[in-house]
Amino acid sequence: DAKTTQPNSMESNEEEPVHLPCNHSTISGTDYIHWYRQLPSQGPEYVIHGLTSNVNNRMASLAIAEDRKSSTLILHRATLRDAAVYYCILRDISNFGNEKLTFGTGTRLTIIP
């Protein structure tokens, strides 16, 4: 699976937007971009995923670069409950049936009240 690169940590003020970057320069045409987050002492939870177009859901937005070599997870208005480790993951859909996700070390997001 192609690798992703994320900053180890980021800080943001409460009630402000947060942009979490992810680089995936070796992404292939069949790789989907997934984001998960892990709250303290809990298992990860799905946030969003996309292929080429920007995506929005109730939790966040995903902005994907035109060349797909990077993406940004956008939390529109951060709350203290958004403090978590955020993982950017690529999944190759051509490997159908081998449904693995490879988690890196992610970005630890701290929200400042």
Added chain:
Amino acid sequence: SQTIHQWPATLVQPVGSPLSLECTVEGTSNPNLYWYRQAAGRGLQLLFYSVGIGQISSEVPQNLSASRPQDRQFILSSKKLLLSDSGFYLCAWGRLAGASYNEQFFGPGTRLTVL
């Protein structure tokens, strides 16, 4: 709705003792099942995954093993625990809801301390 259960929530075991962690899923059939481990301050490491009963793939060679005796039951075992086995063990399930969608749902985890 689907739910995933793991037990126990916490466990303290001496070095050399056996281990059995159980994970069960409700509300879905033929899920993919996964065991992950997270050492303190580290990322998630995929240990095993299963696409069906009796079908186990190991990602990392170690003294752990996994079994899937029933469709929605996944067990992680060890005959003799090592200090390095300490960590947060997470079970997850995923569904083949189309080629593009592979959301994995994680259980509450078991925090294992080996002394």
